[in-house]
Amino acid sequence: MKRAGGRLTGTTAAITLAATLATALTTPFTGASTAGAPAPHLRDYLVFYADGAHAQALKAITGNGGTVLSTDPRLGYITAKAPTGPGARFVEDLAADAAIAGVSSDRRIGHATALPAAPARTGAFPDAKALLGQAGPEPLAGRQWDMKMIGATADGSHATAAGAPTVLVGVIDTGVDGKHPDIAPNFDATRSRNFVTDRPEDPNGAELDGPCEFPGCKDPADWDDDGHGTHVASTIASPANGLGIAGVAPRATIVNLRAGQDSGLFFLKPSLDALTYAADNGIDVVNMSYYVDPWLFNCKANPADSKAEQLEQRGVITGMQRALDYARAHGVTLISAIGNGSTDLGKPRTDTTSPDYPLETERPRTIDNSCLNVPAESKGVISVSATGPSKRKSYFSDYGIEQTDLAAPGGDEYDGPGDADITRTILAAAPEHVLRKEGLLTSTGDPKSPAVVRDCRNGRCAYYQYLAGTSMAAPHATGVAAILIGRFGEPSADGVTMPPAEVERLLYATATRKACPSPRAYAYRLGEDTDTHTCEGKKSRNGFYGRGIVNAAKAATIPR
Missing domain, CATH: 3.30.70.80 (Peptidase S8 propeptide/proteinase inhibitor I9)
Known part of the structure; x- marks a missing residue:
C-alpha cells in the first residue's frame, strides 16, 4: 500500500500540476439570516x-x-x-x-499551469529544417531523446509493435486538441467527452477560465485551452505520419476524458465522472497527470485540521479510491504522475501550500506519512517519476521507496554541462490557439520562443512545445502500456481488453532496472542552488526509479 503525500507543483522548469474537488456552485439562500449578518x-x-x-x-x-x-x-x-x-x-x-x-x-480548490522550461543556450535550438533526414520518417524525431531512451523509435518498438487502433487510451486532463494535425489521425471524437463547464470567474470575481469560447461555456470534446492534455496525448500516441513527431504507441487510439478547466483546474466530480466513463466504455488505460486538492497532502485525522477539513480530505481519498477501484475492476489500467515537489513522499514533514482554496488561505501544518497525494498514492495506481537525458532522476521529481513504481523521461534542463538547456525537456504537440494566447507566436505564426517548434509538410503546419515534469513522464509509461495491451489484449466488444494486473506485471518485467546513485545522497546543482535527495532501496526497486525506466523496445518483443 502506498503512503505519504505528494504534489505536482514544480520549480522553474517543472510544470505545476494541481487539481480541484469541484466548482463553487452557490445560489442565494432565501431563508432568514441573523440580523446584520450576510445571508447564507x-x-x-x-x-x-x-x-x-x-x-x-x-x-x-x-x-x-x-x-x-x-x-x-x-x-x-x-x-x-x-x-x-x-x-x-x-x-x-x-x-x-x-x-x-x-x-x-462542490467548489473550485486549486490551480494548474503549464510553463515552458528554462531558456535555451544560444545556438542550442536549431530550426526544424536542420534536422530533416536525421532520424527516420518523423522530421522532429532528432529532438526526441526521450523516445530514444526507451526504444520507441522507427527502428525500435515502432517497427515491431506500435500499439493498435483497438487500444483505447483515455487522457484525463485539460482536454485534447483533436484537430491538431499530429493527433487527429488517432483521435476518437465519438468516444471523447468533456465533463466540465467553463467558469469565466471564481465566486469572488477573480478570472478563472476567462471568457467562454463556445455557447453555454461548454467546450467541444476535441478542444484544449490549456495545452497540457494535448502534450500528454501527443507523447502517448502521435501517429507516425511524416509530420512532427511520433508518440510511444503511434497506432493507439486517443480518447479525451476531460476533467480539467481551461485554467488547468481539476474538480473531484469531473474526475469521478471520467473514471466511471472509462470503466463503462471500454477504455484500456488512462493517464492522470494531475492531483486532487485543496490539500496537497490529504490527511484523514490530522489534529492541525478542523473536523470539517478532515472530512473533506477523507472525501478526496475515499471518492477517488472508489472511482479508481471501479475503473480497475472494469479493465482500466491506471497510470499517474508522481509529482514535482522534489520531495521524499515517504518522509513528509510540513505542508505550506494547503488548503489552496479559497485563495490565500494556505497555512503551514505538520503532516506525517499517513497523509496521501491523490491519485498518485491511491491503491491500484502506477506512479511514475521523471528522468533527464542522462537517466538521472529529474531534480523536480518527487520520489520515495513506497511511492515510486516506474520511471520515464520527463525532462531536466539542468541535466548536462553548461547552462540550462530547454532541449533537455520533452517535445510534444501544442494547440496553436494556446500558443497564440500565450504570446509565443508572431502574427504570421513564427515561434517567438525556443520552447516552441513549427513543422510544415505538404501544406500542413503543426506546433510543438518543450515542457518538463512528471506529467511528461507518465504518458511514456502509458504509451508502453498501450503497446502491451495491443500485443496481448483479448478481443472485446469495445476492441481489446487486458487485466490491469497483467499489464502492470509486464510493465515491471520490461522496465530497465536502474540502481540508486552512488553516493545515495545525490546533490543537484541548480544554478547557484544545491538540493540533495537520498535514494533508498535496491536496483530491483528503489525510491528514485521504482522497478526501473520503462522500455518500449522490450515491451514490443517480450513473450508473455
Whole structure:
C-alpha cells in the first residue's frame, strides 16, 4: 500500500500540476439570516456514505438541513445541497455520523499551469529544417531523446509493435486538441467527452477560465485551452505520419476524458465522472497527470485540521479510491504522475501550500506519512517519476521507496554541462490557439520562443512545445502500456481488453532496472542552488526509479 503525500507543483522548469474537488456552485439562500449578518448560500456537496449505509446517510443529510439531489450507487455517494457560510454547520454535523465516510464541497480548490522550461543556450535550438533526414520518417524525431531512451523509435518498438487502433487510451486532463494535425489521425471524437463547464470567474470575481469560447461555456470534446492534455496525448500516441513527431504507441487510439478547466483546474466530480466513463466504455488505460486538492497532502485525522477539513480530505481519498477501484475492476489500467515537489513522499514533514482554496488561505501544518497525494498514492495506481537525458532522476521529481513504481523521461534542463538547456525537456504537440494566447507566436505564426517548434509538410503546419515534469513522464509509461495491451489484449466488444494486473506485471518485467546513485545522497546543482535527495532501496526497486525506466523496445518483443 502506498503512503505519504505528494504534489505536482514544480520549480522553474517543472510544470505545476494541481487539481480541484469541484466548482463553487452557490445560489442565494432565501431563508432568514441573523440580523446584520450576510445571508447564507447553498452549496453542492458530494457525500460519500459507508458500505450499506445509504439510507442512514440520506437521513443524516436531510436531518442536518440538506436537500438530496442524486445518488451514484457505483461509487457510493450522494449529491446534496445545503447552506454554507456564517453559522452553517452542515459538514461539521455530518462528521459525527458513522454513516458518512467523507464530504467534499462542490467548489473550485486549486490551480494548474503549464510553463515552458528554462531558456535555451544560444545556438542550442536549431530550426526544424536542420534536422530533416536525421532520424527516420518523423522530421522532429532528432529532438526526441526521450523516445530514444526507451526504444520507441522507427527502428525500435515502432517497427515491431506500435500499439493498435483497438487500444483505447483515455487522457484525463485539460482536454485534447483533436484537430491538431499530429493527433487527429488517432483521435476518437465519438468516444471523447468533456465533463466540465467553463467558469469565466471564481465566486469572488477573480478570472478563472476567462471568457467562454463556445455557447453555454461548454467546450467541444476535441478542444484544449490549456495545452497540457494535448502534450500528454501527443507523447502517448502521435501517429507516425511524416509530420512532427511520433508518440510511444503511434497506432493507439486517443480518447479525451476531460476533467480539467481551461485554467488547468481539476474538480473531484469531473474526475469521478471520467473514471466511471472509462470503466463503462471500454477504455484500456488512462493517464492522470494531475492531483486532487485543496490539500496537497490529504490527511484523514490530522489534529492541525478542523473536523470539517478532515472530512473533506477523507472525501478526496475515499471518492477517488472508489472511482479508481471501479475503473480497475472494469479493465482500466491506471497510470499517474508522481509529482514535482522534489520531495521524499515517504518522509513528509510540513505542508505550506494547503488548503489552496479559497485563495490565500494556505497555512503551514505538520503532516506525517499517513497523509496521501491523490491519485498518485491511491491503491491500484502506477506512479511514475521523471528522468533527464542522462537517466538521472529529474531534480523536480518527487520520489520515495513506497511511492515510486516506474520511471520515464520527463525532462531536466539542468541535466548536462553548461547552462540550462530547454532541449533537455520533452517535445510534444501544442494547440496553436494556446500558443497564440500565450504570446509565443508572431502574427504570421513564427515561434517567438525556443520552447516552441513549427513543422510544415505538404501544406500542413503543426506546433510543438518543450515542457518538463512528471506529467511528461507518465504518458511514456502509458504509451508502453498501450503497446502491451495491443500485443496481448483479448478481443472485446469495445476492441481489446487486458487485466490491469497483467499489464502492470509486464510493465515491471520490461522496465530497465536502474540502481540508486552512488553516493545515495545525490546533490543537484541548480544554478547557484544545491538540493540533495537520498535514494533508498535496491536496483530491483528503489525510491528514485521504482522497478526501473520503462522500455518500449522490450515491451514490443517480450513473450508473455
